[in-house]
Amino acid sequence: MTKKTVWQSIALWLIPLTFLLIFFYQPLLAIFKLVFSERFSDGWQFFKWSQVSRPLFFTLYQAVLSTALTLAVGLPAAYLFARFQFAGRKILRTLTTLPFILPTVVVATAFNTLLGSRGWLNLGLMALFKLDTPPIQFVNSLGAILLAHVFYNSSIVIRMVGSGLSRLNQNLPLAAQSLGASPAKAFKEVTFALLMPSVLSATLMVFLFNFSSFGVVLMLGGPQFATLEVEIFTQAMSRFNLPVAGLLSIIQLGFTLLVSVLINRVNIPRYGKSALAAESAGLRKPKKRIEKIFVAIMVLILLLFMVTPILSLLTRSFFSFEADRAAKVETQAGFTLRYYRELFENREKSLFYVPPIMAVRNSMIYAGITMIIATLLGLLAAYAMQSSGRLSEVLEPLFMLPLGASSVTLGLGFLIVFGSSLLTQGRFQVLIPIAHALVALPLVTRTLVPALRGIPETLRLAAKNLGAGPFRVFREVDLPLLFRPIAVCLLFAFTVSLGEFGASSFLSNVAMPTIPVAIYRYISQPGALNYGQALAMSSLLMVVCVAGSLIIERLKLPGEELF
Amino acid sequence: MKSKLFLLTILLTLLLSACVPKVIEDPHSSSEPRVLHVLTHDSFDITAELLAKFEAENNVKVMIIKGGDTGSALNRLILTSSIGAVEADVFYGLDNTFLSRALENDIFEPYNAPALTYIDDSFKLDPTNAVVPIDYGDVCINYDKAWFADKALALPNSLEDLTDPAYKNLLVVENPSTSSPGMAFMMATIAHFGEEFWLDWWNAMKNNELVIVSDWETAYYTQFSGSSGKGPQPMVVSYASSPAAELIYSEHVIEESPTASIVADGTCWRQVEFAGIVKGNKERVLAEKFIDFLLSKDFQEDVPMQMFVFPVLPEAVLPEAFEKGSQIPEKPAGLPPSKIAEMRDIWVEQWVELMLAN
Secondary structure (H helix, E strand, C coil), rough: HHHHHHHHHHHHHHHHHHHHHHHHHHHHHHHHHHHHHHHHHHHHCCHHHHHHHHHHHHHHHHHHHHHHHHHHHHHHHHHHHHHHHHCCHHHHHHHHCHHHHCCCCHHHHHHHHHHHCHHHHHHHHHHHHCCCCCEEEEEEHHHHHHHHHHHHHHHHHHHHHHHHCCECCCCHHHHHHHHHCCHHHHHHHHHHHHHHHHHHHHHHHHHHHCCCCHHHHHHHHHHCCEEEEEEHHHHHCCCCCCCHHHHHHHHHHHHHHHHHHHHHHCCCCCCCCHHHHCCCCCCCCCCCHHHHHHHHHHHHHHHHHHHCCCCHHHHHCCCECCCCCCCCCCCEEEEEHHHHHHCCCCCEEEEECCCCCHCCCCCCHHHHHHHHHHHHHHHHHHHHHHHHHHHHHHHHHHHHHHHHHCCHHHHHHHHHHHHHCCCCCCCCHHHHHHHHHHHHHHHHHHHHHHHHHHHHHHHHHHHCCCCCHHHHHHHHHHHHHHHHHHHHHHHHHHHHHHHCCCCHHHHCCCCCCCCHHHHHHCCCCCCHHHHHHHHHHHHHHHHHHHHHHHHHHHHCCCCCCCC | CHHHHHHHHHHHHHHHCCCCCCCCCCCCCCCCCEEEEECCCCCCEEEHHHHHHHHHHHHHEEEECCCCCCHHHHHHHHHHHHCCCCCCCCCEEEEEEHHHHHHHCCCCEEECHHHHHHHHHHHHCCCCEEEEEEEEEEEEEEEEHHHHHHCCCCCCCCHHHHHHHHHHCEEECCCCCCCHHHHHHHHHHHHHHHHHHHHHHHHHHHHCCCCEEEEHHHHHHHHHHCEEEEEEEECCCCCHHHHHHHCCCCCCCCCCCCCEEEEECCCEEEEEEEEEEEECCCHHHHHHHHHHHHCHHHHHHHHHHHHHCCCCCCCCCCCHHHHCCCCCCCCCCCCHHHHHHHHHHHHHHHHHHHCCCC
């Protein structure tokens, strides 16, 4: 590297690194310093190493299984969406984004209507085989954890790999075939090899999300399963054993770092820059029989596991099922708008009633700011990573760490560092999109880095030779080529924020309640109306998500079919 | 492309501009209102007008900070207190299972609120009045009335009854290490059977295929058959006020709640909620006024409908739906706070060891 490029890369690193240092590493260090201080050292009294090894083993075990299953569903699905044109393709793909944003409480009830002991699957099987007891036990099983992880995280694979796949130069596998390779060999040696960077990125992301899984394990897996994240929560919040919680957090962070470094070490084949096409590869209708079967099976799988739970939620928010009780006063079952109408009413004149419009507005504001912060910082970081060879090997994994930081730990760290500062006045609004951006940032950089690596340097050189300055090169060469990945990044940041990932749940959100806050408000109280309103609010969340992703997907360059 | 980008920029600018915080303050007031910070749990609510009245009368702006569930909010207070960065003047919502942790950490300043004289001594679990009782609720087993009627099965009348094979796989409880009603119910069994025998009962229940989940939401909405979630178990550990909530928040106007509580002696645990003035507060006088407000008839009559708990003030009148829908156990279980302080973690450890390790 010349001296000039070194300075350039340092300049690029400066802003994203500063952001992480202030909003991630600072609170983390502060909380660790506190929990390991003399004051809380009582916690070590009954400490056993099995308290670490047991959750660690289970965390790794379920994360590996979940990731494998997610890839098994996500990769063919990504291929399906990137290659084939079929009726309902766009809608189906938008629907697969929805699970990502849904609160676990709601997902639990959705799966229950499907797979619970009175869900239609069990009822069907019972009727079919004349069974007395439901054959499928869903809640409190490892199967529930795995299924929910596939449900939640497949969209990461679909988006990340799909974005790489649709920009792949279609002529290369064809060339391989014309040189005598079988289609299978061409796929393996050309298509798959070229896709490796985005497949690895997606694998890393999915693994890290599964590794730090909390709600799914706690609620669907039930009390006999505990990941590190769950154990950290239990130790810190229920037992108030802070040093043990701190130790568990450090181990979780350590493994996150280790996995990120290992994935970075995998030798990514570099086949020159001609691998990526400037324009997205054309979609085509499935022609051969095997293609038709593939499309049919994939669509069926996606419908069954990703769309049905969502639809059952949606329908349930419009239907009341109160009639089948003989002992009760006669009620009517059927279509109702009651839950939605009720959302707009503050019957008890409660201070913390959340008007739905305001919840939507607040969620959109947070999501908007998160998108800006995460995408801008992610762009800078991705350029920095690309331009600085050795430095980037060291720094890149540091950007993945927010995914492995337990929300409890980081949340408490936020409190200690920013709790009394003038900036927030104890209200934390500013910190909420920042907390979301911390989670979105790894996704964004991991989407952009492989895309950046694929931009042919010759194009930039040509532009430079014609007299374009660096910004002009960015605007005229990089930006058009990055447009699709950037749209994917916006979508990731948007959904991460809508789903309230990360430590933001530890920041009191009283002044600007969001849709998930409203959902929790309803579902934490008994009563049919509260339940119905929670589902109605969840449906609203999904509508916002669909609307947002449709707008983002519509952004496009002339002549380019985005997604 | 440019117009689309332009549109996006405008959209984002609009979004950003919308987030300039709105300050709802009266610019004409002669003196700036002081600010009182109240830290509480997520379930806290109050009639908006009532709080506004308190604010107007005392020229104060009450800033409410919600800190998660009871345990999380309390831990947050202890943690911030430990480094002298106290963020609240008043804490509301501490319950008797956490009382010992709060007192051990010495984070409250005693206040002998005048209204305490009217309040029954059984609620005053802290003789120093570092925290004062505000409301209570009973954690009881709720059951699905229609289910028991359909099966013509008699209701269990005691904890002992539940080990009968007739009730196999019919009860869902929450894990005490992650759920506050779960903790309360575990305490009830310890109070009822004594420290020597309580685990025997749980062991018998394990053999009777008791279902354990992590949190109240899953227990009530995905496992319990009496709720809208229509789960498999007809009995759930919830609150004595839940049937009233089912009545008030029913879909249609119904005469009676689809659920009821088992309130037999010793089957319920009384959760008393306390409020206290935080050590290191900046507004002692206002904090005292706020505690008095919490014990006033107005607020005490507000708690049932806002938070589904019962007032500790005897003169507070209960709303009609509460009179009709909820039962109050005559002899709920209780344990001395000192005992809880000493044994809490050990009990949970023992419970987890027995019920979850296999």
